Structures are given as C-alpha cells and as structure tokens.
Amino acid sequence: xxxxxxxxxxxxxxxxxxxxxxxxxxxxxxxxxxxxxxxxxxxxxxxxxxxxxxxxxxxxxxxxxxxxxxxxxxxxxxxxxxxxxxxxxxxxxxxxxxxxxxxxxxxxxxxx
Amino acid sequence: xxxxxxxxxxxxxxxxxxxxxxxxxxxxxxxxxxxxxxxxxxxxxxxxxxxxxxxxxxxxxxxxxxxxxxxxxxxxxxxxxxxxxxxxxxxxxxxxxxxxxxxxxxxxxxxxxxx
Numbered sequence: 001x002x003x004x005x006x007x008x009x010x011x012x013x014x015x016x017x018x019x020x021x022x023x024x025x026x027x028x029x030x031x032x033x034x035x036x037x038x039x040x041x042x043x044x045x046x047x048x049x050x051x052x053x054x055x056x057x058x059x060x061x062x063x064x065x066x067x068x069x070x071x072x073x074x075x076x077x078x079x080x081x082x083x084x085x086x087x088x089x090x091x092x093x094x095x096x097x098x099x100x101x102x103x104x105x106x107x108x109x110x111x112x
Numbered sequence: 113x114x115x116x117x118x119x120x121x122x123x124x125x126x127x128x129x130x131x132x133x134x135x136x137x138x139x140x141x142x143x144x145x146x147x148x149x150x151x152x153x154x155x156x157x158x159x160x161x162x163x164x165x166x167x168x169x170x171x172x173x174x175x176x177x178x179x180x181x182x183x184x185x186x187x188x189x190x191x192x193x194x195x196x197x198x199x200x201x202x203x204x205x206x207x208x209x210x211x212x213x214x215x216x217x218x219x220x221x222x223x224x225x226x227x
Binding site for chain 2 (some may be wrong): 004031032034036041042043044045046049089091093097098100101102103104105
C-alpha cells in the first residue's frame, strides 16, 4: 500500500528565504508525482507534475525534483513571498490505477 | 471555460439526515474522482467514476456512502444518515477520458458540517 509523507508539517520563514519542502513515498512504482497548492477554504491548484521518467520540473520560482528509486521528491521555492503562504501537497499517481495518493501537506507561512 | 464546479460550497446537516454533493466536471471531461479531506488530515481517495460506471470505489466507506455519474447531469456523492465523523471537505476532480493518468483538475470542494 502506497504511503506518502510530507516533512515538515509546518514551516515559517521570513520573506526572501528559500523554501524546501520534502515528500517521500513507499512504493516506487509510480506513474507521476504532482505538487499542489491549497489556500484556506479553496481547492487544489496544480503547481508541477513530474513524470516517473523525469528528474525535475521547473516553473518560475518553483523547482521540483524526483528520485524515484529512493522514493523522494523535493519542492524548492526560491525567494519566498508572503503570497506563497499556503498548504503544499504532494500526490503520487500509481503505475496501476488512476487515483492520487496524497501526503498530509506542509503548511507554509512566509512572514513579511 | 469553466473549471470543475461543486455545489453547494457549504452544507450543514443534522445527524441522521442525508447529504447530496454535486460535481460538474470540466467541459470535455468524462472521468470524475471524489476525495475526502478530514480535519487536519490529507486528502483520501474515495471513488473513481466514468459516465454510468463506477471504476474504483476502494476508498468508499462500506455503508451509507454512494456515488453516481449519470449519462446526463453532474456526478452525485450521497451520504445517508450522516454522523459527526462525516464532517469534512469533499473534493471532486475530473480528467479527460482518453487514456489513464490524465491530469486531474480539482474543484473548490464542499464543506460538510454535521450538527
């Protein structure tokens, strides 16, 4: 059974500092891994999707890496801003089936 | 070009009542997924449907919960005889029908509160 863990559960940084969010999964037989952002009372916004054959994906200040063999992904957010304050979720899509397994999320607060 | 639409956004029910949650997928999407987010927990998969078919319901509680996605109209998640533990945010996602592992697009969720 796939289990996804995110560490830390919460993170508070001053504005301008780089953010490093970690995600680990127990079953390496994944099709892809996705990072989402969730604002309070809102749905999920997809940030980056990494296919299992890829090592990383980049979008603006965001960079996500994937090491499938060790079951890890890291989301880097450069030069954090107060608007980056949100909960960040990682989710894996198993190779078999069509459902996402989510981590518990990391709640990020960027202080001005 | 509307996204995934869920209604209502907030639903309050008393114990023992029924809750009906609706989800209209994105235009052109024929696959729907329901996830539940309990307080202080991550999202958990409940059910995956295509038009008129339940494909995977491995995450659905065995009793009181049912889901459908009819040929016409939205997908419905139905919870009968609700209990306090059903209080959660219920999210719907949809994806394109061609092939597996298509990106899932999420709605804003329905927040269900049980009094």
